[in-house]
Amino acid sequence: MPFEAEVPNIQVHSGEPIRVHEVFKFGGSSLGTAPRVLAAARATLAESNVSAVVVSANGNNTDHLIQLCDDKALLDEALTGDSKLLAKQLKTLIEQQTELARLCISDKYLNEYIELLHQDQNSISRWLNNGHPNLTRADIIAYGEVWSARLFALALEFLNEQNKNRKFTSSRWIDARNVLRFNKNGFCESTSFAKLQATLNQTKTTHERNINVITGFVASDHMGKTILLGRNGSDYSASLIASLLDAKKVTFWTDVDGVFSADPNSVSEARRRDELSYQNAFTLSQLGSPVLHHRTLSPLESNAIELTIRRLDTEYASNQNNTETNKLKVGSSIRHQDLNQKEDWIVHVKKDLALIDLECVPEQYPILLHFENNIGQLQTNSLNTALSLALIDPQLELLTLDNTHADFKHVSLISVITHNSHQLQDWFAQFFTQHNITPIQLLTMPNALVALVDDKQLDDGQSTASKDNIESLLHSALSNLHTELLVGLIGPGQVGGEVLDRIASLQPEANLAKRCRFVLLANSKQQVSLNELTQWSSTLNESSGLKQTADQDLVQFSKKLKSLVHTDTVQSVIIDTTGSDQVATYYSQFFSDGHHVITANKVAGSSHSTNYQLLQHVARDNAVKWLYESTVGAGLPVIQTIKNLIQSGDRIHSIKTVCSGSLAYIFNQYSQGTRFSEAIAQAKQKGFTEPDPRLDLSGIDIARKLVILAREAGANLELNDIALPNWLPNSVCDAPSLDIDKHANQLDAYFDSQVPTTPTALVPLAQIDFQYGIQTDQPGYIVANARLELTDVDSDSPFHGLLPGDNLFLIESEFYQDIPLVIRGPGAGATVTASGVLADLLTLLSSKHL
Template sequence: MKVLKFGGTSVGSVKSILSLKKIVETEARTQPVVVVVSALGGITDKLIATSQMALKGDDKWREEFDAMVTRHHQMIDTIITDDKKRVDLFNKVDQLFDQLKSIYYGVYLIHDLSKKTEDAIVSYGERLSSNIVATLIKGGKRMNSRDFIRTEKKNGKHRLVADLTNQLVREAFKDMPEVAVVPGFISRDKDTSETTNLGRGGSDYTAAIIAAALDAEVLEIWTDVDGFMTADPRVIKTAYTINELSYIEAMELCNFGAKVIYPPTIYPVCVKNIPIKVKNTFNPEHPGTLIKDHIENDQKPIKGISSIKGTTLITVTGLSMVGVIGVNRRIFTTLANKGISVFMVSQASSENSTSIGVRDEDAADAVEVLNDEFAKEIETGAMFPMHAESGLATIAIVGENMKHTPGIAGKLFGTLGRSGISVIACAQGASETNISFVVDGKFLRKSLNVLHDSFFLSEYKVLNLFICGVGTVGGKLIEQIRSQYETLMQRNGLKLNVVGIASSKAGIYDRDGIDLENYRELLKAPEAQGKNLRDEVIGMNIFNSVFVDCTASKDIAALYQSFLEHNISVIAANKLAASSDYANYMKLKKTARDRGVWFRYETNVGAGLPIIGTINDLRNSGDKILKIEAVLSGTLNFIFNEIAADVPFSETVRRAKEQGYSEPDPRIDLSGTDVVRKLVILTREAGYKVEQADVEKHLFVPNEYFEGSVDDFWKKLPALDADFEARRQKLEAEGKRWRFVATMENGVTNVALREVDINHPFYRLEGSNNIVLLTTERYKEYPMLIQGYGAGASVTAAGVFANIMSIANI
């Protein structure tokens, strides 16, 4: 024998109720079935709302009542094809509606709604739905749950009288029909015989009570989801169905907001070791979630993450609590007497404070009764008035295997800390099945996502990227991410989710990810214009986020500090921040280190060459950088490789610009400013304190060429050709070449146009390549050489991509 419970959504539409019919009739072919049904989806809320209208004397209660009648009539008209059955059902349903209307009218006339009356009103949802389902299902017989579910009043609430109920259930089902249809939720007071209920979600409880009393083979809960999910799929897109849970794990998840089944449902069947299967009425082929006593070959330490919004943390504190027996008893007895549920407790080992988590709606009452209970102690100063902090959320990670896995709590708090999320209070039982903690409510979504990702509950690790700059480098980067997207998911289990793209004038943001095929068109849309980059990035409050700067903007570089402070990693192709004032450079690095995020800028020097990373590796291994010699400007190297008898100096500069090697204003390259910045960055990475002003400059273009407009510069530039050609001919005769070299030796820096002969490592440097010679204490006699492409959008974008991947793989 099986017990099948169908929730409101399972009887809420024609499609779902016909699916219910098919499921039940299929099961009934092989064994007797008990079907427990909820009210049609949304009807219980409508019954309560309509009673409140009647109580206030609002005539609209009639309209709401008529809408309920119409909905049930339309359902019957559509699904019951037998004329006689349909007429009989209409008579039953209309009788019930006549009773309900009389009750509403009485409330409307006397402006009084007692608990007894309210219980009677809400019972009609299940009374109506059970009649419909019993008529619809072949062989269905409706049984009245008020005949066998008994309650008593305790602390203002209806509590099940278990022994009496079990006896009555067994008597009622002695002659088991083929399909017994039972209205869930409804019960009767054992003393007064008044209609009562088992509370919201009580239909699940009804089904569990019957299953336990009749020693059912299984209890099936049919709902509108495929089963228990690893997290709320409305918040976490990568959440998936959990195949199996233990009773304890299911109970923990239910208690902390997983609304798949009503928490009290588990206990009656757990005692009898009856498995619970959670199935989807709309997807009956899905295996769902099986809940049982023990899970075989269970390797995962964490099964799921659940949460409760609207948490208030009340702190009871005072010196008089230390070592005094009975304080906690008074706290919990007082709250219990008021009917207030406490779902989390955290107490300091010094015993001078106890924090309790309650729902926001219970907070005011809890504070009031606790202040009353400890009024004398508060008056004498031995205790402080209750402190309540609202707007919080409680999160629980659940899994029985946590007790066999060391380091779970450390990983939990470390993960949250790196994401900038502070834990306000936490609690963990000795069983180690549940670790619960309280965070600011605004961090709930971020907390759930980062934990789901961190504990490998997600199919993919997610990195959320904000890309600023869609020019040559930014455009190439986006194209590289788009082309590698599927490969990275399949090969690395990594999902690069581009959630923001900004140009100089517009920005588009979507936490679910932006379509990289047509992002340029999206940036042209009116709604994308004028958005504040900082506010959008920080306001998204998204987990595992990385800001990628592919601009050369001073204003964008100025935002790095704010991003790092909000636990957003920064990857910069923009070299202005790392070459800025030394104090600012160090502050950025310290903030990243303190916050547990990343500030990376490998492409600031040498585009895609691993120069900065190599220097850091050498230093981290205990080596000391003594000297750096480098050709760091691909633009200048291109110019001095191109210059020839038939290619004057001015023409080489023009070619550098046309082929995309130089800045739009080539004077930035010719002035040595770019090389100075790169040398400053390398010197700092090597462990020396240096400012741009400290670099000695020996330039090859007179200062007056850097004054005026770019057009003036192009007009004046050919005047240098003759001098350069004369010097070039002399250089060629000597078998030498020009290289613009940046040098650092023991912290002293300079940049200069140097002549190198055929024996020098820089002599054969071709095209726009860069080269770096590192002399260290270990590499003293034979310096380390790094050489390769040092300019170009594709190479630079690839270097930025490599920085992104280095964060993703940590």
């Protein structure tokens, strides 16, 4: 088709032409049902800068009209005088369009619309029966756009009338055949500008706003006859009209969210590209993407018009008076931009193609991609000769051409569109080597890396990739290319959620943001892949049907994370922000799968020494780190400080600590006269305690911390070595759950009996004493004795006057005998615990592992 040629720059003429700020274009799928037509109309009315709208035919009307024109069997029957079946199909089409109109507009507008529709039906019927010589096949097919434009203009009038608060708007429909004219060479004639301006002047009224609805897909040739603009024709129409009107923006409303980093139907991790350069968009269209066509982009790029691709939500159909939702700018914007500042790479895979000598392809067959001088000559493996080749659809079954056998291969085109193509060409080649694939050819374009792969290699089982997963594998590898650490997080609750939100809020150039990528989440109900960190919460909420993360599913979580690591430069870490015994039992599995582990979960670190030492060995054997700074002191650098002292040759004599922010707060409030039960309720409300405060009040949380501290100091200590006080009555301990209001009297009476005098500064003081040189079966000959007591401290004690939620660690050692080392600060709450997790993440990134 001659109008497939690229359109030259369209210069806006001098004078005072009518200009628009933004052009909307709605595709057939966006106008296929009444809710969608109404949604499109409301979206248009909601944007005051839009005064020109280009529309495609409603739904599948164009396909139905083409079938009427081209169904040889029906037409042959009509020629013999039997046109009943043809008439029936036409009648069905008209009835469907009539019903669509009934659902979109009121009777005030409907009668006129139906009358015109029946006139068109008579014209089409006459042509189909060879009785309307003034019409052509293209004229018949163009009716789909005409019906759509008429209906859309009336829908705008109808909705505007319904909303009495909106400024009055006038809408008219314009037949693009009256304003867009192409010359013999397929270029849009310069006279189109004058025709469009004259038409808009004719439709301009005194109303505060005029919206012009223009048919897409159709135009006229130099003789004034109807021509159809082919694939993406309505997009092309919108681009031309936006250029002629010197628009700043054009928005294509479709049934997709925009341009993605890969096909979201094939790659679950595909992410929408908020911005895309025109250079990369052109390359994507050149490689056969159905989303964009190069002729659509040409007039926009040459006139610096921003193109946005957005999904039309039918929410507009149910929000007649609320158009605020339209102001949420989503989708993909294509514009000129600094390529050095934007990374808008896209993985594009075209499957089931045929590689064939271009000279053997007849002109009537569509060539998807023509490798010529602008890309580079292909080299065959068998011939040391440059051949110009083309990719065509193998469905054409070109087994013989001009009585000559066509030697072609079934291939897949695998490409990465990126401005860094030259820097990534070695990496691109290595990707195929890693998956045991030898491409027919690797090409480096200015904005893309392209591989032609024989489908046999993807189907024979010799490669670790297949036709079904090659796109996903390449996308994952590219996503991880500039990332050193892939992260799977278990427990996106208070602490985990704080970790995710903190990372998401960082600037892109921040160390953690650049070097870490969160890819998997799991909670007690499900596990999901994470594409956009800022949307982690909605990702969980929208995926309620996924697997339970129990038993085997935690193994699958680990295996899934491992499968995403495709290069030696990328490593993985699992962050556990739960308090779950079950999750802790899988640390050995995580280590064996090659994952580092960062945890706020104290269970594994305080488990029996046999298990603890086993975990240390498994981590060491797999060259991974196990970091748990936040298990003691939340975000305070307690564990790292003890490690530094030991590694520098110091010996710790004792550690005295108030290391439970929740208990410190509860007993502090009690000392000031608050009832015990009320103090517990306040601590729970502030997020200081576990969901069930009995876990804190049992003392087991403090005991676990003491075990971890003792082991960091080089001694062995077991949980059952520590005698814990009993601060709760048995009836409360044995209850299925803690109802503070219900158990208030029991809690208060029992605890008051444990504290006979009125305390002034009651604190849960824990202490570990270390003895050296004692012969035991443990390494280092260090014995640790630990205890926990509720103590009323004097005013001169460093533990007096702790702020609510504070932790304090007083360390006496050979280096710190006269003046103990003191670490003090907030030790409870999601915020500070998340800080400890992030500190471990930074420690991991700064270690020799990465």
